[in-house]
Amino acid sequence: MELISDLINYFLNNYDILFGFTAEHVQLVGIAxxxxxxxxxxxxxxxxxxxELAETILQITSIIMTIPSIALFGIMIPILSIINQGIGFLxxxxxxxxxxxxxxxxxxxxxxxxxxxxxxxxxxxxxxTTFQRLRKVEIPNAMPLIMAGIRTATVLxxxxxxxxxxxxxxxxxVLINQxxxxxNSTMILAGAIAVSVLAIIADLFLKYVQKRFTPKGxxx
Amino acid sequence: MIQFQNVSxxxxxxVQAINNVSxxxxxxxxxxxxxxxxxxxxTLLRMVNQLESITDGEIRLHGNxxxxxxxxxxxxxxxxxxxxxxLFPNMTIEKNVMIVPDLLGWDRKKQRDRFHYLMExxxxxxxxxxxxxxHELSGGQQQRIGVxxxxxxxxxxxxxxxxxxxxDPIIRNRLQEEFLQIQREVKKTILFVSHDIDEAVKMGDKxxxxxxxxxxxxxxxxxxxxxPKNAFVSEFVGQDRVLKSMSLYSIKDLSQAISLKQxxxxxxxxxxxxxxxxxxxxxxxxxxxxxxxxxxxDAGNNLGSLTLDLIEQFLHKEVKRTEIK
Numbered sequence: 063m064e065l066i067s068d069l070i071n072y073f074l075n076n077y078d079i080l081f082g083f084t085a086e087h088v089q090l091v092g093i094a095x096x097x098x099x100x101x102x103x104x105x106x107x108x109x110x111x112x113x114e115l116a117e118t119i120l121q122i123t124s125i126i127m128t129i130p131s132i133a134l135f136g137i138m139i140p141i142l143s144i145i146n147q148g149i150g151f152l153x154x155x156x157x158x159x160x161x162x163x164x165x166x167x168x169x170x171x172x173x174x175x176x177x178x179x180x181x182x183x184x185x186x187x188x189x190x191t192t193f194q195r196l197r198k199v200e201i202p203n204a205m206p207l208i209m210a211g212i213r214t215a216t217v218l219x220x221x222x223x224x225x226x227x228x229x230x231x232x233x234x235x236v237l238i239n240q241x242x243x244x245x246n247s248t249m250i251l252a253g254a255i256a257v258s259v260l261a262i263i264a265d266l267f268l269k270y271v272q273k274r275f276t277p278k279g280x281x282x
Numbered sequence: 283m284i285q286f287q288n289v290s291x292x293x294x295x296x297v298q299a300i301n302n303v304s305x306x307x308x309x310x311x312x313x314x315x316x317x318x319x320x321x322x323x324x325t326l327l328r329m330v331n332q333l334e335s336i337t338d339g340e341i342r343l344h345g346n347x348x349x350x351x352x353x354x355x356x357x358x359x360x361x362x363x364x365x366x367x368x369l370f371p372n373m374t375i376e377k378n379v380m381i382v383p384d385l386l387g388w389d390r391k392k393q394r395d396r397f398h399y400l401m402e403x404x405x406x407x408x409x410x411x412x413x414x415x416x417h418e419l420s421g422g423q424q425q426r427i428g429v430x431x432x433x434x435x436x437x438x439x440x441x442x443x444x445x446x447x448x449x450d451p452i453i454r455n456r457l458q459e460e461f462l463q464i465q466r467e468v469k470k471t472i473l474f475v476s477h478d479i480d481e482a483v484k485m486g487d488k489x490x491x492x493x494x495x496x497x498x499x500x501x502x503x504x505x506x507x508x509x510p511k512n513a514f515v516s517e518f519v520g521q522d523r524v525l526k527s528m529s530l531y532s533i534k535d536l537s538q539a540i541s542l543k544q545x546x547x548x549x550x551x552x553x554x555x556x557x558x559x560x561x562x563x564x565x566x567x568x569x570x571x572x573x574x575x576x577x578x579x580d581a582g583n584n585l586g587s588l589t590l591d592l593i594e595q596f597l598h599k600e601v602k603r604t605e606i607k
Contacts, residue, residue, distance in 0.1 A: 184368025187331060187441075188382055188431070189357030198381075202372035277372035279415030 068248045069255075080237075080256060087233035087260060090226070091219045094155050098162030098215060103208065105163075106170025107196065116171060123164040131157060131222050135229045154223065154231030161222055162215035169211025173204030202277045209272035213265055220261040224253070234260065283309050284330060284439060284473060289339035291325060291495070299325050301495040302339070307488075309438075310469040314482040317492035318518070323475045326492070327441050330473060331357050343439065358382055361432030361440035361470070365447045367424045369416040375427055376412045382435040400430040403464055422453040429461065433468065442474045446481070458484060479519050483507065483526055491515055504530050524597065529561035533577055533588060536560060536596045542577055542586030553578050556585060560593055567593075 109116035138153040185195045227235025237253030284307040291300040307313040315323040328334040341348045380393045401408040404426040446454045483503045491498045499511045507527035510516035534556045553576045574587040
């Protein structure tokens with residue numbers, strides 16, 4: 063019981079700090095996801111035209127996924143030190159963008175590939191250009207799956223973003239980090255809960271966005 | 283007009299899909315491509331709008347070699363209907379129907395008017411369907427929308443790949459009738475793939491019967507049925523081919539070729555309109571409902587009577603062109 067009252071007191075006394083860390087966390091994950099979408103969705107669409115390339119790209123993204131985040135940060139320190147960015151925001155951002163690629167690329171690739179071939183045939187047969195076909199037919203019909211990939215990537219990134227605090231990226235991970243070094247379990251718990259709540263809220267928000275972006279005719 | 287001139291297609295590994303095919307689809311005419319599975323009928327159709335490449339020979343559209351035309355532009359000038367309707371699930375019915383006019387940049391007003399016209403043409407109320415989505419419609423309605431979409435930009439030529447193949451027989455029959463009605467109004471040049479000889483006989487001005495990529499016979503339905511060129515054709519059209527061909531003649535055709543029997547006055551004899559098909563007339567006669575039926579014109583005047591003997595005479599004289607033995 064003491065733990066819970068401590069926790070409540072902690073939240074009440076430190077809500078300004080918490081908001082600050084949450085804002086940093088949202089900023090890091092938000093920017094990472096936007097960049098990841100800008101890279102992942104076009105790549106996912108492009109590789110539908112080349113099966114061999116698709117195989118290779120998906121394999122690479124899977125391998126990236128298996129690298130532990132701490133190890134990935136470690137690898138980036140010497141590389142990014144060349145431009146004096148060994149620790150901090152940039153390596154964290156790069157790591158998050160890399161981790162987002164598997165769910166985003168794979169879902170986009172699968173979604174576009176799974177568009178009913180008859181629909182694609184009709185689109186070509188009535189004289190759409192490749193770009194028109196993508197924009198008017200394939201992407202709208204692939205939207206639910208693409209959005210699902212983005213949701214997975216976001217939740218994943220919120221978790222990994224907490225670990226990035228170890229290399230000085232800021233965010234809610236700082237609470238956990240400091241809690242560990244001070245043996246303050248309340249702080250650790252507060253950080254962990256905040257990360258979880260943020261992940262749930264982000265997922266619910268994206269679920270709403272997904273609904274908005276899904277064409278009405280697909281809700282069958 | 284679509285002209286096929288010695289058209290061949292060879293797939294990788296020397297698989298001959300289409301072998302030296304030549305025939306024409308004249309303006310305003312429906313030509314049915316028919317044959318057993320794997321005969322290349324769909325491939326041949328898709329070579330017209332270049333969804334399939336042409337290995338050898340030429341396909342000419344209004345005199346132009348399709349290979350030399352801009353693919354995108356050419357396709358927008360060809361109505362394309364496929365079996366599974368291919369409607370875009372993410373678009374409303376209006377957007378679906380108006381997709382080609384939209385690609386061509388028609389203004390809003392013109393699109394609205396055209397949508398109204400087309401929906402009336404296919405017998406669906408425009409305002410009831412405008413904002414609905416394909417998945418909310420029945421199979422028959424979806425296929426009607428598919429036809430409307432193909433007609434949207436008023437293309438002179440239409441390609442139809444088993445447009446009614448996935449529908450149940452009753453709905454299919456109704457859509458065939460409706461389509462013939464529409465065709466009488468719009469008079470498009472149509473290449474139509476079917477696997478159903480009854481459909482081919484009913485819908486086609488001419489039929490191209492394919493086997494393993496080769497044309498077995500290209501002719502009017504009556505000729506295909508009554509004068510099959512070879513054993514394959516006669517087997518394909520079925521042993522009841524003569525009966526099938528009877529559905530293509532009306533009693534009027536018969537009465538113009540050979541005269542009906544003298545007027546008879548009898549109370550219990552059945553009557554029939556002169557525009558009824560001979561197939562139905564035979565069916566009534568065989569059903570022993572009557573030995574003879576009184577033929578009436580539209581005004582209800584007695585034109586004479588019809589018997590099975592007369593039909594047999596007509597068949598030999600006009601259809602098979604042989605003297606009765």
